[in-house]
Structures are given as structure tokens and as C-alpha cells.
Amino acid sequence: MSIGVIGAGKWGSALAFALSEKNSVFITSRTPRDLDNFVTLDEILACEYLVVTVPAQQIADWLEENFVFKNQKILVASKGIEATSGKFLNEIYEKYVPDENIAFLSGPSFASEVMQSLPTALVINSSNEKLAQELGDLFPSFIKTYTSDDVIGAEVCGAYKNVIAIAAGICNGLELGNNAAAALISRGLVEMQRFGIAYGAKEESFIGLSGAGDLFLTASSPMSRNFRVGIGLAKGRTQKEILEALGEVAEGIGTAYALHDISVKQDLYLPIAREVYLTLEGKNPHESLKDLLTK
């Protein structure tokens, strides 16, 4: 069984490392890298399994320009909602891959800890339970995998938690304390569950690894890029300055813009996501805090 990883950034590299314990793994990326298993995209597309880590804001164009379906079994490892369309990842992929060939990875997983083979638990989400099990069996012994058929729930959890993590970083940067952080994360979980259920997600996904697990991890640590975006916003830095310093993707930014547009179009009450959007647009984070506490 050969696995082709697309995207050699932090997450693609970590998954390639982890999956190589039990499988032949190859990797490719937009920017060539001097890696023993770095191959061409054509060679990757010939693999039986594909693991895709191209960010949510770039994947639609990437698929249109590069992807050829050859009955590969695909694990989508990115997290986000496309800002330009409001589309979830399954909606973007469905134009190219049938449901029975695709699964979505979710759960609390810093790439840097996976690279150290530290214990991790993840969920493989697919309408095809057999595929989810098959993909789960590819993972190494230090990663425990679960399966779920709640693709929408997993996607909402993975995307929304990044926005709440930005808010948590703002809270940390403003030095508001642990009470405020706990309140924000708790209310953030309620907000993302309310949003997810409106899209048909299952309630239980939000109290498991995909939801509470990934939210707790990402919204509690400066290891999270999105959390670090929030710290930068609290210190009055612009998006441009923050992203230049970060040098990596922070999917919560694009997803915050997507959630804002969705909330306006569908008249949804998403107070934390709204304040993250407004802060990204230059609103004073102290004003955001006051509005969150008083409205």
C-alpha cells in the first residue's frame, strides 16, 4: 500500500512521518524539498491513498489546476471553511471525489508533537465506514484512531475551533486571566455546536475529540498558530505583520471571514466569531471584549 502526502508543510510532514511507520509514504509540495521521499505530483496521484494538507483557502484552486481522480482513497487533513464561497471542504471536494472515496481527519493534533511520536488521538470521518476503518489502520501505534460518519460535525469543529483559538489568544494577550479564558472557550464550544447543528452536525461530535478536544488544545496554547494570531491582535499588530512573523498558515483568519459572511447571509448569532472578524478588521480588542461581556 502506498500513501501520497500532498503538502510538505508542518502537518503534511508530520503525517508523512507518522504513516511511514507502517507504510511506504511519498510526499510532494508546491515548493520542492530535498527529502528522500519527495516525488512529483504525478507520482503522488498514482498512489492508492492520498493525504491532502493544502490549506482550506487554497484547495479549490489547487484541485481545479492539479487533481486527477484515479480511484484513490483520500484523507483530507486540512481544517477550514473557504472564505470566498463559505463552502466546507466536503463541498469543495465533492466535485472531484465520490463520497465513498473520501474521509476527513479531525481531532487534537499539534504537528510538532506528532513528529515526536507523542500519544495522539484522531477521528477519521467518512460516510464510508469501511474506508474510515481502512484509513485508521494505516496509522502508527502512538496514534489512536476513532471513526465517525459525522463529516459535517468534524469539519465545523476543525474549522470553528481555529476562530475561537484566535479569540483565546486575544484574551491571553490582553492578560484577562483564567476565568475569562475558561468562559470564552466554554461559550465558544456552545457557539460552534449551535452553528454545526444548524448544518446537520451531530451534537456528540462537539463533546468529543473533534470538538472539545481540538478546541481545548488549540485555544489553550501558544503552540497554536491561531492562538498566536490572537496574541498579535491583542498587541495591536496588523494581520500582515502577524502573518509575516508567523510564516505558516493560520486557518482561523479565513474561516473567521467565512463565518462572518455566513452569519450575515443566514442571520446566525455567532458573537465570538463576529468579534474575531471585527478585530481582524481593526476593531480595538478591548471594545470587542466589552461588547462580548455586555451584549
Ligand SMILES: NC(=O)C1=CN([C@@H]2O[C@H](COP(=O)(O)OP(=O)(O)OC[C@H]3O[C@@H](n4cnc5c(N)ncnc54)[C@H](OP(=O)(O)O)[C@@H]3O)[C@@H](O)[C@H]2O)C=CC1
Ligand atoms: N500544523 C498543525 O499542527 C496542524 C495543521 N492542520 C491543518 O493542515 C493544513 C496545513 O497546515 P500546515 O501544514 O500546518 O501549514 P504550513 O503553513 O506549515 O504549510 C502549508 C502547506 O500548504 C501548502 N500550500 C500553501 N498554499 C498553497 C497553494 N496555493 N498551492 C499548493 N500548496 C499550498 C504549502 O506548500 P509549500 O510549503 O510547499 O509552498 C505547505 O505545504 C491546515 O488546514 C491546518 O489547519 C491540521 C492539524 C494540525
Ligand SMILES: O=C(CO)COP(=O)(O)O
Ligand atoms: O489543528 C491544529 C491542532 O489540532 C493546529 O492548530 P493551529 O493551526 O492553530 O496551529
